[in-house]
Amino acid sequence: xxxxxxxxxxxxxxxxxxxxxxHDDKMVLIANCNGKFYATDRICTHAEADLSTGFLNxxxxxxxxxxxxxxxxxxxxQNLPAEKPLKTFNVKIEQNEIYIEV
Ligand code: FES
Numbered sequence: 630x631x632x633x634x635x636x637x638x639x640x641x642x643x644x645x646x647x648x649x650x651x652h653d654d655k656m657v658l659i660a661n662c663n664g665k666f667y668a669t670d671r672i673c674t675h676a677e678a679d680l681s682t683g684f685l686n687x688x689x690x691x692x693x694x695x696x697x698x699x700x701x702x703x704x705x706x707q708n709l710p711a712e713k714p715l716k717t718f719n720v721k722i723e724q725n726e727i728y729i730e731v
Pocket of ligand 1: 676692693
């Protein structure tokens with residue numbers, strides 16, 4: 630079943646920052662890219678590194694382990710060694726709170 634889950638207040642994630650959020654068995658990465666928020670799986674599809682310890686640049690996150698770059702808008706890897714996309718989650722903002730659809 631699809632549901633919207635509250636993550637945190639919008640101003641808790643500054644521009645260019647990433648935030649880790651866990652819900653049930655999901656490990657989610659939320660990123661503030663120039664004021665727009667994206668949510669994806671937090672675990673790299675290559676060898677399970679935690680992307681929240683990687684590097685955010687515009688709408689891309691670079692895996693800290695083998696440096697694959699993922700586009701946070703569609704989850705797709707931009708370079709090897711990762712080949713599989715990250716799962717992405719819809720994001721909405723209501724009354725200064727961030728929600729993701731899980
Ligand atoms: S673990 Fe992320 S690229 Fe290898």
